[in-house]
Amino acid sequence: MATAKDSTKDKTTAAAAKKTARASGSKSPAASVETRQKRAQAVAAKSTNRKAAQAAAQDSKSLSDLFEHALGDIYYAEKKIYKSLPKMIKAADHPDLVAALTSHREETAGQIEKLEAIFELLGKRAKAEKCEAIDGILEEGESLLEDFGASVAADAAIIFSCQAIEHYEITRYGSMRAFAEALGLDEARQHIEDILAQETAADTQLTELAEDSVNAAATDYDEDEGAAA
Ligand SMILES: [Fe+2]
Numbered sequence: 001m002a003t004a005k006d007s008t009k010d011k012t013t014a015a016a017a018k019k020t021a022r023a024s025g026s027k028s029p030a031a032s033v034e035t036r037q038k039r040a041q042a043v044a045a046k047s048t049n050r051k052a053a054q055a056a057a058q059d060s061k062s063l064s065d066l067f068e069h070a071l072g073d074i075y076y077a078e079k080k081i082y083k084s085l086p087k088m089i090k091a092a093d094h095p096d097l098v099a100a101l102t103s104h105r106e107e108t109a110g111q112i113e114k115l116e117a118i119f120e121l122l123g124k125r126a127k128a129e130k131c132e133a134i135d136g137i138l139e140e141g142e143s144l145l146e147d148f149g150a151s152v153a154a155d156a157a158i159i160f161s162c163q164a165i166e167h168y169e170i171t172r173y174g175s176m177r178a179f180a181e182a183l184g185l186d187e188a189r190q191h192i193e194d195i196l197a198q199e200t201a202a203d204t205q206l207t208e209l210a211e212d213s214v215n216a217a218a219t220d221y222d223e224d225e226g227a228a229a
């Protein structure tokens with residue numbers, strides 16, 4: 001017959017066994033390896049799922065998505081260029097350079113409107129996509145102005161920066177024209193061709209200005225310095 005003493009002893013023994021099981025469970029190297037393996041598997045599964053989701057999203061992308069991306073990208077660039085030009089115009093000295101940059105800034109305003117018209121043709125809201133390439137070109141232009149803005153080579157430095165901008169635009173619009181052509185977006189292609197013609201003309205004008213007068217004027221200081229030496 002079980003006594004009260006026996007029952008207390010049983011409870012004590014069961015509690016001790018539980019404690020031992022808990023202790024051995026948390027400290028067993030095999031169990032902890034298993035836990036780590038399970039965690040690693042879970043992380044790997046998550047990563048695989050994420051990669052699969054990314055791959056699936058990319059699988060559904062096409063040339064029209066790339067065209068839309070390029071449109072947002074150049075829309076961002078044109079707006080930033082429009083904002084940056086006044087500083088260059090202010091720093092420019094040669095009247096033909098001031099006139100060329102001023103007129104190209106007006107053209108840029110029209111280009112922004114043309115890009116908005118293309119968004120509309122696509123049935124999309126105009127949305128700028130941050131473009132690090134143009135940010136870098138414009139930042140370099142700013143730092144060149146700091147270094148050369150007060151020098152005899154200021155105009156040459158401004159043309160140097162502006163031609164980097166024009167060439168960036170020409171390459172983007174060149175690709176976009178081909179995309180629009182392939183996608184059968186005739187009206188959009190026409191807008192892009194109009195803009196591309198303006199960018200190419202601006203670039204040619206800057207080359208002529210540099211070669212016909214600005215570069216030669218920028219060598220004056222060196223000659224004077226040489227004569228004084
Ligand atoms: Fe432009």
Ligand SMILES: [Fe+2]
Pocket residue numbers: 104165166169199202
């Ligand atoms: Fe331009």
